[in-house]
Amino acid sequence: MARTYFDKSSKNRLMKTVSVVFRSYSSFASFTSPQNFLMKPIHLSIILFVAVSAFAANLSNYMPFGSKGYLTSSFGESRGTRYHAGIDFSTDMEEGFPVIAPENGKIIEVRLSPFGYGKVIYFKGESGITWVFAHQSGFSKPLDSLVTAVQKRLSKNDISIENPKIPEFKTGDTLSFTGSSGIGNPHLHLEMRGDTDKLILPCRNGVVCGDTLAPLILGAAAFRKENIALTGEEALKNGCLAVPKAKKAKEPIYLVFKIADYSRTPLENPMSVRRVTLKRKGKILSEIIKDTLYFSRMIQIREELLWAEEADSAGDWHYLPAKIINGDSLQLEVEDMVGNVSQREFSFADSCEGQKPSMHTANQDSALFSFLSRTWLGLNLCPVDSFTLYEKGKNKAKDLCTEFLHEPLPLAQIFEKHPKAEKIVLSRNGKQEEIPIALIGKNAGNFDWKFSFEGKTIRQTIGGLKNVPWMRALAVKRLPSDSVCAIEFHPKGLHFLKDWQIEIDRGLATAPLYYLGETSRRWFLFSKQETKNNALTTSANELRDIGFISDTTAPELGEMRLDSAYIAGKKSPVLRIPVIDKESGIPNGNAIQASDQTGKYIYAEYDSEPKEIILKISDLPTQNEPFTIKISDEAGNSRTFELRAP
Numbered sequence: 231m232a233r234t235y236f237d238k239s240s241k242n243r244l245m246k247t248v249s250v251v252f253r254s255y256s257s258f259a260s261f262t263s264p265q266n267f268l269m270k271p272i273h274l275s276i277i278l279f280v281a282v283s284a285f286a287a288n289l290s291n292y293m294p295f296g297s298k299g300y301l302t303s304s305f306g307e308s309r310g311t312r313y314h315a316g317i318d319f320s321t322d323m324e325e326g327f328p329v330i331a332p333e334n335g336k337i338i339e340v341r342l343s344p345f346g347y348g349k350v351i352y353f354k355g356e357s358g359i360t361w362v363f364a365h366q367s368g369f370s371k372p373l374d375s376l377v378t379a380v381q382k383r384l385s386k387n388d389i390s391i392e393n394p395k396i397p398e399f400k401t402g403d404t405l406s407f408t409g410s411s412g413i414g415n416p417h418l419h420l421e422m423r424g425d426t427d428k429l430i431l432p433c434r435n436g437v438v439c440g441d442t443l444a445p446l447i448l449g450a451a452a453f454r455k456e457n458i459a460l461t462g463e464e465a466l467k468n469g470c471l472a473v474p475k476a477k478k479a480k481e482p483i484y485l486v487f488k489i490a491d492y493s494r495t496p497l498e499n500p501m502s503v504r505r506v507t508l509k510r511k512g513k514i515l516s517e518i519i520k521d522t523l524y525f526s527r528m529i530q531i532r533e534e535l536l537w538a539e540e541a542d543s544a545g546d547w548h549y550l551p552a553k554i555i556n557g558d559s560l561q562l563e564v565e566d567m568v569g570n571v572s573q574r575e576f577s578f579a580d581s582c583e584g585q586k587p588s589m590h591t592a593n594q595d596s597a598l599f600s601f602l603s604r605t606w607l608g609l610n611l612c613p614v615d616s617f618t619l620y621e622k623g624k625n626k627a628k629d630l631c632t633e634f635l636h637e638p639l640p641l642a643q644i645f646e647k648h649p650k651a652e653k654i655v656l657s658r659n660g661k662q663e664e665i666p667i668a669l670i671g672k673n674a675g676n677f678d679w680k681f682s683f684e685g686k687t688i689r690q691t692i693g694g695l696k697n698v699p700w701m702r703a704l705a706v707k708r709l710p711s712d713s714v715c716a717i718e719f720h721p722k723g724l725h726f727l728k729d730w731q732i733e734i735d736r737g738l739a740t741a742p743l744y745y746l747g748e749t750s751r752r753w754f755l756f757s758k759q760e761t762k763n764n765a766l767t768t769s770a771n772e773l774r775d776i777g778f779i780s781d782t783t784a785p786e787l788g789e790m791r792l793d794s795a796y797i798a799g800k801k802s803p804v805l806r807i808p809v810i811d812k813e814s815g816i817p818n819g820n821a822i823q824a825s826d827q828t829g830k831y832i833y834a835e836y837d838s839e840p841k842e843i844i845l846k847i848s849d850l851p852t853q854n855e856p857f858t859i860k861i862s863d864e865a866g867n868s869r870t871f872e873l874r875a876p
């Protein structure tokens with residue numbers, strides 16, 4: 231593959247002196263008052279035009295690896311409880327492209343880990359911007375030598391070095407090499423940090439971002455109190471947006487749009503967008519713009535992108551915090567990171583023709599699920615499955631299949647009619663299952679819920695709740711169709727700023743607590759858990775599905791094979807050994823220790839995707855000589871393997 235390492239004309243442009251003015255408008259500007267952050271429509275009157283002195287380097291047309299990179303992830307995208315802090319460039323599944331310095335500066339930190347950012351450098355330019363380049367395969371010579379020396383001295387694979395003593399870099403010098411370390415396939419993650427808290431959008435600040443396609447507007451959800459209507463892509467194109475009781479009710483409508491942006495065909499990586507604007511006759515009713523993000527406000531993602539279990543399919547649900555009363559000729563404008571814009575014009579109707587967006591995936595039980603950060607009951611399963619409601623202080627149960635339409639129902643609608651509801655019994659295939667339910671009060675800051683589940687006690691405390699313009703109904707159910715004994719907690723994406731504390735009776739939690747990765751569908755051990763009052767307790771920063779797993783098996787090694795990999799930009803021979811772990815993973819790269827006969831440290835890189843150990847042939851003893859690898863998993867199981875150098 232032909233590679234342009236550095237484009238001369240772009241280098242010239244980098245050197246040129248141009249005064250850079252950029253528009254810094256953040257959706258957070260109108261969220262200054264935390265009490266009414268969701269209740270208030272955003273007005274675009276707050277647009278700041280800021281000349282940023284930080285851009286003394288006058289950066290323009292910077293291509294991090296010397297040729298135009300296409301985006302695979304955009305700035306401000308949802309990563310569950312945080313934003314994606316930078317942009318991801320495709321490297322066409324290849325590794326080893328030199329990453330060039332965007333300006334004069336120095337590397338202020340380097341870190342190595344098999345997870346997250348993998349091998350990452352923090353480069354501080356003379357403009358004051360800190361550039362982050364993650365998932366690297368290696369570093370340029372002086373840094374590579376230093377990293378290797380420190381690893382040997384400490385006998386550790388994962389290290390971090392602050393202010394490494396290496397020469398400074400000039401614009402265009404090679405800093406590091408692209409790779410696939412940490413999470414994901416080969417790609418380059420780039421971040422621009424204005425200061426310790428502030429992140430800026432690279433695509434509007436001198437970095438060339440490849441994105442040839444305008445955003446897709448895939449669907450809409452409208453809610454009026456606890457009634458929700460969905461509209462599909464076709465109907466929106468035809469100018470129709472379904473809302474509950476379009477003509478009658480006086481209560482305001484809130485809108486959520488499902489949007490995906492792709493940078494090129496084939497449509498492989500759905501991304502988030504920079505701007506979503508709702509207008510009527512040119513007047514802005516609501517607008518979200520992501521040009522800057524703040525680490526201290528990462529949790530804000532839950533206010534802007536509502537959680538949906540079908541999130542692994544294309545698109546995010548963008549919530550616009552404006553109360554809409556008049557639904558005539560509204561315009562939606564959606565702009566991607568580079569300025570491609572899509573528009574729709576529509577009016578409210580009771581219903582629209584065409585397919586609606588799906589609400590859940592095959593991975594979840596459709597009897598109870600989370601969608602748009604709310605809990606839903608799958609009453610569409612009636613009457614094959616039956617749902618019986620029990621209320622506090624009442625003996626007589628209610629049949630929900632008789633009372634409500636046979637379609638998915640927000641759980642909050644049950645509480646609207648039955649404020650004392652406390653349990654639903656689901657009957658399917660002749661088996662009965664209890665679903666405890668509870669409603670969080672409107673102004674509750676914290677919520678403490680102790681309830682009986684299968685005859686045992688569970689207590690969950692949710693801290694730092696913020697008001698949202700809908701009712702918050704909780705539900706708990708046994709997780710079906712999984713080999714792991716587990717419980718699911720709803721609604722996912724519930725907005726809260728403190729921890730979720732969970733306490734499960736030991737009679738139920740008979741093994742250590744694990745949580746389910748929503749997109750990976752893998753179980754991860756809660757690193758902090760303890761037994762208190764005959765219950766196993768832990769905490770998380772969001773509601774999780776919790777499983778009980780007893781793991782006493784140490785990881786296994788698969789068959790080793792000779793291969794090559796990029797090391798400090800050079801393709802070099804390596805040995806790859808697959809790691810097979812059952813439930814518990816490898817906590818970090820230092821959980822793997824390789825050494826020769828004399829006990830001397832050998833650098834062993836752990837790649838988390840795919841799970842394998844990579845050893846440089848040049849580090850190994852000569853052919854047929856022994857060396858050992860010791861692996862410990864996060865559950866504490868460990869094992870030592872005696873191997874022979876190939």
Ligand SMILES: [Zn+2]
Pocket residue numbers: 303314316317318418419420
């Ligand atoms: Zn990234």
